[in-house]
Amino acid sequence: MYDFALVFSLRHARREPPMALTREQIASIATLARLDLTSSEVPVYQDSLSRILDFVGALDRAQTTNVAPMSHPLAGLSQRLRPDVVSEQDRHEQYQANAPQVAAGLYLVPKVIE
Amino acid sequence: MSGWHTGTLTQLAAGLRARKFSSVELVRALLARIDASQATLNAFISVTREQALSDAAAADRALAAGSAGALTGVPIAHKDIFCTQGVRTTCGSRMLDDFVSPYDATVVARLKAAGAVMLGKTNMDEFAMGSSSETSFYGPVRNPWNPQLVPGGSSGGSAAAVAARLVPGATATDTGGSIRQPAALCGITGIKPTYGRVSRYGMIAFASSLDQGGVLTVSAADAALLLREMAGFDANDSTSVDTPVPDYVAALEQPLAGLKVGLLREFFDQGLDAHNEQRVREALKVYEQLGARLTEVSLPNLPLSVPAYYVVAPAECSSNLARFDGVRFGYRCEKPRDLRDLYSRSRGEGFGAEVKRRIMTGTYVLSAGYYDAYYLKAQRVRQLINADFTRAFASVDVLMGPTTPTPAFAIGAKTSDPITMYLNDIYTIGANLAGLPAVSIPCGFVQGLPVGLQIVGPHFSEARVLSAAHAFQRVTDWHTHVPQGYA
Numbered sequence: 001m002y003d004f005a006l007v008f009s010l011r012h013a014r015r016e017p018p019m020a021l022t023r024e025q026i027a028s029i030a031t032l033a034r035l036d037l038t039s040s041e042v043p044v045y046q047d048s049l050s051r052i053l054d055f056v057g058a059l060d061r062a063q064t065t066n067v068a069p070m071s072h073p074l075a076g077l078s079q080r081l082r083p084d085v086v087s088e089q090d091r092h093e094q095y096q097a098n099a100p101q102v103a104a105g106l107y108l109v110p111k112v113i114e
Numbered sequence: 115m116s117g118w119h120t121g122t123l124t125q126l127a128a129g130l131r132a133r134k135f136s137s138v139e140l141v142r143a144l145l146a147r148i149d150a151s152q153a154t155l156n157a158f159i160s161v162t163r164e165q166a167l168s169d170a171a172a173a174d175r176a177l178a179a180g181s182a183g184a185l186t187g188v189p190i191a192h193k194d195i196f197c198t199q200g201v202r203t204t205c206g207s208r209m210l211d212d213f214v215s216p217y218d219a220t221v222v223a224r225l226k227a228a229g230a231v232m233l234g235k236t237n238m239d240e241f242a243m244g245s246s247s248e249t250s251f252y253g254p255v256r257n258p259w260n261p262q263l264v265p266g267g268s269s270g271g272s273a274a275a276v277a278a279r280l281v282p283g284a285t286a287t288d289t290g291g292s293i294r295q296p297a298a299l300c301g302i303t304g305i306k307p308t309y310g311r312v313s314r315y316g317m318i319a320f321a322s323s324l325d326q327g328g329v330l331t332v333s334a335a336d337a338a339l340l341l342r343e344m345a346g347f348d349a350n351d352s353t354s355v356d357t358p359v360p361d362y363v364a365a366l367e368q369p370l371a372g373l374k375v376g377l378l379r380e381f382f383d384q385g386l387d388a389h390n391e392q393r394v395r396e397a398l399k400v401y402e403q404l405g406a407r408l409t410e411v412s413l414p415n416l417p418l419s420v421p422a423y424y425v426v427a428p429a430e431c432s433s434n435l436a437r438f439d440g441v442r443f444g445y446r447c448e449k450p451r452d453l454r455d456l457y458s459r460s461r462g463e464g465f466g467a468e469v470k471r472r473i474m475t476g477t478y479v480l481s482a483g484y485y486d487a488y489y490l491k492a493q494r495v496r497q498l499i500n501a502d503f504t505r506a507f508a509s510v511d512v513l514m515g516p517t518t519p520t521p522a523f524a525i526g527a528k529t530s531d532p533i534t535m536y537l538n539d540i541y542t543i544g545a546n547l548a549g550l551p552a553v554s555i556p557c558g559f560v561q562g563l564p565v566g567l568q569i570v571g572p573h574f575s576e577a578r579v580l581s582a583a584h585a586f587q588r589v590t591d592w593h594t595h596v597p598q599g600y601a
Contacts (some may be wrong), residue, residue: 035462076353
């Protein structure tokens, strides 16, 4: 699910320092990240995230025109392929032993469709 | 407390093979040390007593039968980020408080196959996010040199355990300095290998383009022995590199004379404590006397490594930690109203403050409208830093400098300001961004606290870096110092 209000606010908020995130922005980020925050946590993250963003703003000083983004430390390494054959056994009972709620081999969650 | 059981890993492995003592005797002695230290150091999350004793008995049978491997009967500990089949694996988080791994990490399986005996799982910053081992759900780890101080992090439990001689060696992981910084602060040896050298399979992911497993030991020779057994290609890790593992132990004695050492100008900056700098400069003198040729080199983009890291690492963390949803494994909140509530409250209650901070930072820098300005920008800066290293290694064999700006700091001193905490890793993060192997070795003391020297090499130069560390340890004894009360 896309949070259109947040996406809109982010796109139109320019990143001019000093950058301070609002309570609403923190709440929206937490919603996107699926993190339930208590009301006392919000100002803490408002302060620290604002300072972190200000700190990483130092990256703007670097001249990066025509520099390719580096996503991986080993240049030229490509994803290996393997033959399309079954290599795993069915171990679902063992895996589901760690699940909070299971019935008949299925993971249980609150009802999604009324 | 002093005795045969506090020897180095190399000595203990030799003693076991010579049948000077049994693995059961050794394991019993070390379990007693772990028990005696736990209230002070809190280095362990789980102690696997029964399994350790039965594995030790099996090791003794193998030693008697002459079918022993390189590490048969040698006790070790695993950072609680490595999955251990049938043993609780928490990653220092409430989220995984009751998680019992259904499989072994490749590192765990390989060390087991080499005969090592696991004594337990070590404490750490939650999901390896921290530089002080204070963010653990199981309480902070304390530094054996002074229990008022942090041991560094995130592998603080492994570092404290080795420094206090509770185990002769322990596994650890390093995403931004989490092996080298605690090694420096606890006065031991630590190596972060080249990205792709050690399998990440079964190593709980934090930032997948930076995470790398390694070891913490007393000496470089011990590190060479452990690393030789756990490194190598693994089809289960898509970024594992298929190149042969050299015999790091056999390569230890390669001559040092003529080694071209680059001193990183950016590492000797204003932030470096003057006493720390003095110890590092003295160590460099030792290298000069051993025949190394020292030159100063500059990596102009290196000062941007911390800001680049604090965009890239949180971005990858926010993606990796999306798997913790309260459905398939891990913590689930009480009485969820609906699926959305189940996700948000399970995550909100299951993760600690620093983990949530990084997930939110990552979510923000990856969000539409900010992806280019933060995430892509950081990846471009990462490219510049990587190019700086490549340029430097065209003229020198290894780079040297301090591991940390200061010795160990007080528990609680840096928890209120994340930026101050992040700056602890200012000298270590570069090697992670470029995927380079790097060690930290003890090189002296400042007011009774250990100081680390860092050695960084080109990709896959673990043998060179370890042998350079070993050459220093042959003529100095800093690595043999044991904290008071743990000798």
